[in-house]
Amino acid sequence: MKKVVKINGMTCEHCQKRVQTALDALPGIKAKVNHKKGEAVITVDGAWNEDALRNAVAEAGYEVVSVADKKGFLGL
Numbered sequence: 001m002k003k004v005v006k007i008n009g010m011t012c013e014h015c016q017k018r019v020q021t022a023l024d025a026l027p028g029i030k031a032k033v034n035h036k037k038g039e040a041v042i043t044v045d046g047a048w049n050e051d052a053l054r055n056a057v058a059e060a061g062y063e064v065v066s067v068a069d070k071k072g073f074l075g076l
Contacts, residue, residue: 001044002070005053009062010035022060026052041070 010016016035023031023040028048033040054064
């Protein structure tokens with residue numbers, strides 16, 4: 001399952017790397033972070049915890065605005 005995580009505060013590649021490292025450290029999550037879009041697309045493998053995800057991003061110095069299911073081609 002894929003999710004889109006909107007994140008406030010990322011302004012550069014250094015920010016992107018900090019968030020990438022924080023998310024990739026969480027069990028069951030693989031992330032692709034884009035600071036220009038202000039988001040991370042995460043692939044969730046099995047059980048995951050949204051609170052842990054939000055805390056990891058906060059500890060890296062940023063704020064999760066929203067977490068939503070990633071829509072596929074044609075919004076499906």
